[in-house]
Amino acid sequence: MLNMQTRRRQWRRDSRCYLRESSSVATFFVREDLEVGAVIGSLQVVGDPSERGDISLSLDRGDYAVTIQPGTSNITLTRALDRESQALDGHDGPSSVAVRVVCKRKGTSDPSIKIPVNIRVQDVNDNAPQFIGAPYTLNISEVTVPGTVVLQGIKAVDADQQGPFSTVHYSVIEGNYAEYIDFANGLDGTLRLKQQLDFEKVQQFRLTLRAEDQGDPVKSTEAVLTVNVIDADDQNPRFYDDRYVTTLPRRPVQGNTLTIRPRRVRAFDQDIGINAPVAYTFTADGADSRYFAIDPETGDITIAETIPDSELLQPITLVVKATQQDNGDRYALTTLTVRREGVFTDELQFVQGNYVASVLENRPVNSVILTVITNRPGDSRVRFFLPDEPSQFTIMRNGDLALVDSLDYETQDRLNFSVVATDGRQNDTAMVTIIVLNVNDWDPRFRHPSFDFVASPSSRPSDVVGRLTVYDGDRGDRVSLGLMGQDARAFSVSKEGDLVIRDLSVLNSSVAHLVAVARDSGVPPRRSSVPVTVRFPQELLGPSTRAESSLLLMIIFGVLLGVLILVIVTLALYICKYKKDRARTRRTSPALGAKVASYVNNSIPHEKLEAGSGPGSPRASHLGSLVVDLDTLNVDRSLGTTATVSRGSRRFARGAAANGSLRNPLANGGDLGSRSLQSSASSTFKPAGSVAGWPEGSIPKRVKKLSWEDEQNRSLRSVRYPTGHVKTPLEPTIQEGPGPQEHHAEQTELDPDVSVTPLPNTPSAELEQSPVAVYF
Known part of the structure; x- marks a missing residue:
């Protein structure tokens, strides 16, 4: 015993191979880009792992991505790591490592200790999108x-x-x-x-x-x-030349074809991929155009009727229109100046007094908007200028009105100015109207590139945490705001841009990230977005979480309490039912004796009992005792009315009656009905040898009492039989509790450890007058 205690003390003092600071697991953190061969960390274990040290360290397997350097506690990387297990170079390494280090105490036969080691791989930016x-x-x-x-x-x-x-x-x-x-x-x-x-x-x-x-x-x-x-039908047809000139013959008669300079009137579709055919017509409804006709397909111009010498003394201008046959909205215009041969006028005039053009506000700079034409298209002396000097336009020498600065519908949607033509001696003026068409060319713009709001500790749903300021440069556009992102469910945004708290229960962090999206009403609509961050105090989100946990605990406690109450009620009902069944059993117990007596009477034949019970029978002088063990007597206590005797007990009773060992008390004229069957505790026996045919000591030492409640010290009462009853004493009548004449002041309980021996065969007057005692 002393050696055992000494060994235990030595075992307790030997702390080698244990981790320092009472740790059970060693944990290391390492970046996934750590080079192979680098030391991850040193295992903090008690003991010296060197060659001359008192412990040795090794791994339980050799297929790990790490190893332990011999003679040290350093853990070294042997294979590349990869947090995502999908490296770009095709080499997939482990995303985490869990090993077990075997530590052996030198100089002892103690078993080795396995130390768990977890190596957690930290992510680095090693993958490109x-x-x-x-x-x-x-x-x-x-x-x-x-x-x-x-x-x-x-x-x-x-x-x-x-x-x-x-x-x-x-x-x-x-x-x-x-x-x-x-x-x-x-x-x-x-x-x-x-x-x-x-x-x-x-x-x-x-x-x-x-x-x-x-x-x-x-x-x-x-x-x-x-x-x-x-390619799309986005271009109007175009004439090969900006203007054309023709001279009437000296005798302009019907059917003559005019010679056009610098070439025949021709137009083409600028949409090269479509190249739709065009149709030619005159646009002017004046009286001068009635003298001419134009071929819709070729554009050739002829004299429709003979022109009198008194007509067209001054040059006239005809406007030719080329329209796409598949789209009437696509057309081009040009001018044809017609003059008589030998007739010249020096009066300078614009062909049109008013020029109107519609231009998109995003029209590129240096684009030609329109061309103003005079009756001297080839006169190099004619010059054009803009007296109002609009900053957005300039006019070329040939009359082209070009855009020199960007238009803006939001600033000015209509421009009116005049253009003047002069040859140095004569002047003419025409009005120009430019209608600017709106284009949705502005994205909604937020005031800041990002928004960062901090909610107050008293914030509640429907409170405003900040305002998202946004505007649109397009005139008339309306901006609508929306929210995107995982945390967008916790907020809503008003038309004015107020960011309102809607539901804090959906947040799982004190910092909410979402994206605000602005969309305008232009055609097509434009939109923009900015990141939004809302920070909440921790105490603002904490109570709701704790309240949810408390509510869950209350629900669980309520369910357990309900189950407990149900079990208690069920147990109470069962106890009440059990007590009622016991009370009913006690009330029905007096009838049990009659059932037992009837059963015994039917089990033993009358002939055998009467054969050995005559007055002259030698066996009549002996008192037989029958001991019945309760182990062979089964009583159904729930019914209280059934008693059974085993087959062995019945055979024993019949055999005793046959060989004369069982005496019939009725042979001596005894009245069993007036006698009581006393319990073994109240009977006095004087052993005097063995009963004939019944060896001494054959009765077991433990004799049980026929009693339902041992704890209440109820003893068996006497069994009384009526006069002349021929049944055997094996048929007792059992009574529950003492009767009025059956109370005994002194009762002696048999010692269960003492053997009971049957009475001797010697008859006596006292025994013959005593009732037969039956032991159960």
Whole structure:
């Protein structure tokens, strides 16, 4: 015993191979870009792992991504790690490492100790975004209005963990044609048209798209977007020359074809891909045009009727119109000046007194808006100027009115000015009206590039945490605001831009991130977005969380309390029912004796009892005792009316009666009906040898009393039989409780450890007058 205690003390003092600071697991954090062969960390274990030390360290397996340097506690990396398990170089390393280090105490036979070691891999920006479905192709019509979304669904995925390393920003790399298309939002892969396209200038071009993450350093990838420009009917027909001149013959008769300079009147569709045919007509309804006719298909001009010598003494101007046959809204105009041969007038005049033109506000600078024409189109002495000097326009020497500055519908939607033609001696003036057409060329603009709000500790639903200020430069456009993002469900935004708290229960963090989106009412609509951050005090979100937890605990406690009450009620009902059944059993117990007596009477034949019970029978002088063990007597206590005796007991009774060992007390004229069957506790026996045929000591030492309630000290009462009853003493009558004449002041309980021996065969008057005692 002393040696055992000594060993236990030594075992307790030996703390080798245990981790310091009473730790059970060693944990290391390592970046996934750690080089192979680098030391991850040193295992803080009690003991010296060197060659001469008192412990040795090793791994339980050899297939780990780490190892322990011999003679040290340093854990070294043997295989590359990868937090995402999908490295770009194709080498997939483990995203976490869990090993077990085996520590062996030197100099002892103690079993080794296995120390769990967890190595957690931290994410680094080692993956670049990858475009899905690249390269991309876009077919776009040249009539698409700038600002229209032309392509959605461009997406790049970064394999790094959620956070800055996997947040992708999109852009178009600067270069040729980059001014045509850009991303509507850097965080969304939606492309929009930035500048008007023209099929006649460019039919196809390529753009380079870039997707980069927010890591440091940044990782990016590129994809190619091929844009095919589809020709559309966006161009009016055009004449080959701006103006034409013809001279009437000396005798202008009907049917003569006029010679036009500088060439025949011809027009073509500027939409090269469509090249729709055109039809020629005169636009003027004046009297002068009635003398001429134009072929709708060829444009040839002839004299419709003979012109009198008194007509057309002055030059006249005819306006020729070329209209697309498939689209009447597309047409072009030119002028044809007709004069008589040998007739000249020096009066300078504009062909039209008023010029009107409608121009989109995004019309490119240096575009020709219209051309003013005089009756001297070839006169080099004629000059044009603008006396009102509008800053947006200038007029060329040939009468072309060109745009020199951008138009703005929001500033001025109509311009009226005059143009003057002069040859140095004569002047003429015409009015010009320019109608500016609105274009949705402004994106909604937020006041700040991002919004950061801090909610007060007393904030509640329907409270305003801040205002999102946004405006649109297009006149008449209305801006509507919306919210996007995972935390957008907790807020709503009003028409005025107030950010209102709607439901704080959906937030799982004290910082809410969402995106505010502004959309205008222009055609097509434009939109923009900014990130919004709302910070909540921790105590503002805490009570609701604790309240939810308390409510859950109350519900669980209520369910358990209900189950407990149900169990208590069920147990109470069962106890009440059990007590009622016991009371009913006690009330029915007096009838049990009669049942037992009837059963015994039917079990022993009368002949055998009467044969050995005559007055002259030698066996009549002996008192037989019958001992019945309760183990062979089964009574159904629930019914209280059934008693059974085993087959062995019945055979024993019958055999005793046959060989004369069982005496019939009726042979001596005894009245069993007036006698009582005394219990073994109240009977006095004087053993005097063995009963004939019944060896001494055959009665078991333990004799049980026939009693339902031992704890109430109820003893068996006497069994009384009526006079002349022929049944055996094995048929007792059992009574519950003492009767009025059966109370005994003194009762002696038999010692269960003392053997009871049957009475001797010697008869006596006292025994013959005593009732037969039956032991159960």
